[in-house]
Amino acid sequence: MTSHKAIVSGISGRYAIALFELATESKALDAVESDLSKLKAMLEESAEMRDLVSSPLYSREQQSKGVAGVAKAAGLGDLTAKFLGVLAANRRLSALGATLTAFDKLVAHHRGEVKADVVSARKLTKKQLGDLEKKLKAAVGHDVAIDASVDESLLGGLTVQVGSRMVDDSLKTKLNNLAIAMKGVQ
Known part of the structure; x- marks a missing residue:
């Protein structure tokens, strides 16, 4: 325990x-x-x-x-x-x-897996989830259990969180970063 x-x-x-x-x-x-x-x-x-x-x-x-x-x-x-x-x-x-x-x-933990929280703009297909699982396994070095959810406000792309590491490759974030960069140009 x-x-x-x-x-x-x-x-x-x-x-x-x-x-x-x-x-x-x-x-x-x-x-x-x-x-x-x-x-x-x-x-x-x-x-x-x-x-x-x-x-x-x-x-x-x-x-x-x-x-x-x-x-x-x-x-x-x-x-x-x-x-x-x-x-x-x-x-x-x-x-x-x-x-x-x-x-x-x-x-x-009992199965030796690492949990990955994946949020996408649209529901991922089984093939996409399988491909993502393989890539995450290669990156993390452990089996990965994916907990997938949908957030349409992302517009496109996805965010992945494994433990304390987070990768935000969403279109929403990219557009927000572009908007911030454009404000600095003025």
């Missing part, structure tokens, strides 16, 4: 470590990871789900029933459903998003 503390911290980190250790002990790491991936997508897509986990207006019982219903409807495994129940019972559902991120970090 000591090595886990260096990777994640805070309340979300403690819950992620507990779930990670339970999943590892019960040899259900892949199943739990899949369940949490579904949960992450639900949080991103559903305003009602975000409201359920973050609003203090819902009672402990309402949140418990709500997440139990979500777990059943989404076909989540027993361990994941129980974990959501514990979060609801302890009034920690608001930490779910951060806990999912912390769990991803633990899994990546």
